[in-house]
Amino acid sequence: MEGWRQQTVCGISCPANSNYSSCISACPASCSDLTSPSECESPCVEGCECLPGYVLSGFDCVPYKQCGCTYLDKYYEIGEIFTTDDCSQRCQCTESSTVSCSNIVCGSDEICGISNYSRGCYRSESTTIILFLMLSRPDLLLIGHHLVADSCHSVQKKNILEILL
Structure with a gap:
């Protein structure tokens, strides 16, 4: 059944810098885990695979040099702004894949929490x-x-x- 998608109207549209394959790693390399495919024990799956020199960052295939930042064991894409779990810092993943943070303090009438999927002082x-x-x-x-x-x-x-x- 190899190649049946290309012969029908059931093709998969892949994002930029990737190609469709009927058998790719079920654990693709990503900016947050570059070694994932070598440790994967799952059988291959069909899907979109990043081109050589590219790796997944979220749902996009980006050049390795455009990978984001890992900070306190969490991965953030370049430009992403986030607040630490204890709301003590507001940080941003920079173009150079480093994290820049500034200290923050919740007000006396605020608590550290999550609202609309975003951590902060509310x-x-x-x-x-x-x-x-x-x-x-x-x-x-x-x-x-x-x-x-x-x-x-x-x-x-x-x-x-x-x-x-």
Whole structure:
């Protein structure tokens, strides 16, 4: 069945600097793990393979020299801006594949968290999970947690228990 895709309308469109192959490594080399193919024990798969001299960076095949940065065991693409897990630094992966960071401090009304898939310092109200303890209606108390209010709603504090993440 070799080459059936090219003989039908079921071809795969590959991104720049790559070609389709019916048998490529299931563990392709990438900027974050250049040795992956040599350690791969999985059978080959069909897909797009970077051309010689190129390697995966995210979903793109880039020249080796355009690989991004590894910082605290995480890979970042060139130009990517990120905040460290403890929100103590805001960093950027530079064109020279080095990481440039500046110190940051969350404000007194902020906590370190994730919002819209981005780590940073956010107002504590927007990251509060609120458990309503309907003290007047204990029959309504459920096990588990429910987001039932946000910073746009006012709630009497005597009727809730707040748990900060």
